[in-house]
Amino acid sequence: MSIRALRTLITVHRHGSFRAAAEVERLTPAAVSQQMRNLETSWNLELFDRSQRTPQLTETGLSLVGEASAVISAYDNLAEKVSMGDELSGELILGAVPTTLTGLVPLALSQLKLQHPGIRVRIVPGLSNQLLLQLERGQLHAAVISRPDVISTSLNFSEIAKEDLVLLVSHNTEALPPKELLRSQPFIRFNRDAVVGRQIEAWLQMSEISVSDAMELEGLEAISSMVAAELGISIVPQRCVTVSDHLPLKTIPLGESRPRRVLGLVSHDGAPRTSIIKAMNAALFTAVSIGEFKMVR
Known part of the structure; x- marks a missing residue:
């Protein structure tokens, strides 16, 4: 054997x-x-x-x-138990959806580094379903994802935060109800291969809102730039960890029927590096409690 x-x-x-x-x-x-x-x-x-x-x-x-x-x-987990006494060390291969890579994940990693300097994290970006497949194949130890409708029972999903989806518009946009704006303005779609993109499409259909597509993008930063340039409006997550980007933007709530995305850390039950994954989970919770990632200049 x-x-x-x-x-x-x-x-x-x-x-x-x-x-x-x-x-x-x-x-x-x-x-x-x-x-x-x-x-x-x-x-x-x-x-x-x-x-x-x-x-x-x-x-x-x-x-x-x-x-x-x-x-x-x-x-x-042998190496974790015997190296550096009670201090955690080792490598964590962490997947992460793109929308978390400029706020939540950097802030969480900075907190993890403060608490456990012996942990080395390698980031693998990807959409939620891609990351789940890589996790199943053993190519990742854990991943920060938007929770899909269905997730394997062999996986452990630890909820980190719920984020409302909001209407993102330029600062000069006229103050009108969100549904009126969606029907009248060019619409910049969130990639429909992403969990969030499918949530947005489902909400639009449920609300019987027909939009005029201008483009379909994956990155939140790219979408924000296009909206700031007044090329259209979009629906995006209201991020649990904000980043000061100084773009002339404002958000408008979508009302009581607003969709929400659930962010969480997913890993296999009994996965290797259990202690490191728990430390990463704690760092993500700390980042959410801080709520803002400030760039050091």
């Missing part, structure tokens, strides 16, 4: 086949199959039902997956 084989077993369970596990683990399907055979031989256990075209985990195999997850978690 090897730690590598146990990791592969868990990957087979998560992705449903030897072939899919091979892609994630960067092995050949034959190598995955041989690792599973070796596990069965080592313990004299039948882990897979091979009577079907795609081998399926037996009840024994499923039980072993649960035990293997605990073993892998303990193994991956």
Whole structure:
């Protein structure tokens, strides 16, 4: 038995086949199959039902997956437990949606650095669904995402903040009701591949508002610049950590039916680097409580 084989077993369970596990683990399907055979031989256990075209985990195999997850978690956390006494250290590969990269995440990382200077964080930007896929493939340890409608039961989602969606307009925009502005002004869409973009589209349809599309962008900074240039109006999250950008903008509430996005930190249950992920979670909460990220000039 090897730690590598146990990791592969868990990957087979998560992705449903030897072939899919091979892609994630960067092995050949034959190598995955041989690792599973070796596990069965080592313990004299039948882990897979091979009577079907795609081998399926037996009840024994499923039980072993649960035990293997605990073993892998303990193994991956060994370095945390023995290095620097009670001080946390190690690398955290953290995914983050673009809208958090200029306020929430930088402020949280600065707080994390103050509390745990031994933790090194590598940031991977992406949309929520992309980050969830990378997390499932073991390419990330955790991710700051907008909560989608459906999330795997194998993942732990820790809510960080709720952000109202608001109408973003230039400072010179006439003071009219938001629905009237949306119907009359060019509309700058938030990327509909993003969770927030789909929330906005659903709210527009529910509110029976037909907009005149001007462009569709992903970054909040790009959208803000376009609105400040009076090229249209947009709907964006009212960020839980504000950034002073001095653009001539103002926000207008969308009313009682306003949609909200839920930001949170997602990771696997029993994931490696559990203590580091908890520290990151605490730093995110601290950042939200501070509420403003001020640039040092």
